[in-house]
Amino acid sequence: MSDCLxxxxxxxxxxxxxxxxxxxxIAVRDINPQAPVHVLLLPKKHIASVLDAKESxxxxxxxxxxxxxxxxxxEGIAERGFRLLTNTGPDGGQAVAHLHYHLLxxxxxxxxxx
Numbered sequence: 392m393s394d395c396l397x398x399x400x401x402x403x404x405x406x407x408x409x410x411x412x413x414x415x416x417i418a419v420r421d422i423n424p425q426a427p428v429h430v431l432l433l434p435k436k437h438i439a440s441v442l443d444a445k446e447s448x449x450x451x452x453x454x455x456x457x458x459x460x461x462x463x464x465x466e467g468i469a470e471r472g473f474r475l476l477t478n479t480g481p482d483g484g485q486a487v488a489h490l491h492y493h494l495l496x497x498x499x500x501x502x503x504x505x
Contacts, residue, residue, distance in 0.1 A: 393437065397489035401435045411462055415451055418462055418494075427497030428466045428473070432459055438490040440479045459494050468496030476504075 399405045401417055410430055411418035421429040432455050438444050444452060456475070463469040473496030478484040 395437060395489050396487050397431075397433050397491060398437050401433060410465070411458060413458075415454055416458055418458065421493070425493075426474075426495040426500075428468050428495065430462055430466070430494040432462075432492040432494060434490055439488045440485060440490055441477055442479060444490065455492055459492065462494055463496060466494075466496065472496065472500075474500050474504075 393399065396405070400407045400419060407417075407419035409417060409419055411432075415435055416432060417435060418430050418432045421431050434448075434451055434455070436448075436451065438448060459475045460469070463473050473494060475492055475494050477490065477492045478486075
């Protein structure tokens with residue numbers, strides 16, 4: 392089994408609170424939430440970061456955005472607004488080398504974010 396934390400979550404080796412799953416993606420509640428709603432969207436395919444995505448991943452990346460909208464509606468944050476983001480590299484705040492998107496909502500988000 393991979394040492395990648397998110398690959399282990401995808402494989403079911405680490406328990407998680409799933410809010411969505413299909414053949415390509417899993418979405419789980421963040422264990423250290425930064426907002427009332429904080430969901431991580433994880434591709435099941437291991438891609439280290441957005442910099443490692445290939446043209447062949449285009450459909451998968453688009454699905455992440457569509458699923459994020461579905462989850463935002465499901466979680467009741469779509470009408471007031473939410474933030475969907477990915478961190479890339481150490482200066483971007485990426486803590487796990489597996490592409491993932493944070494869906495945050497349920498409170499007003501500040502700008503600039505960092």
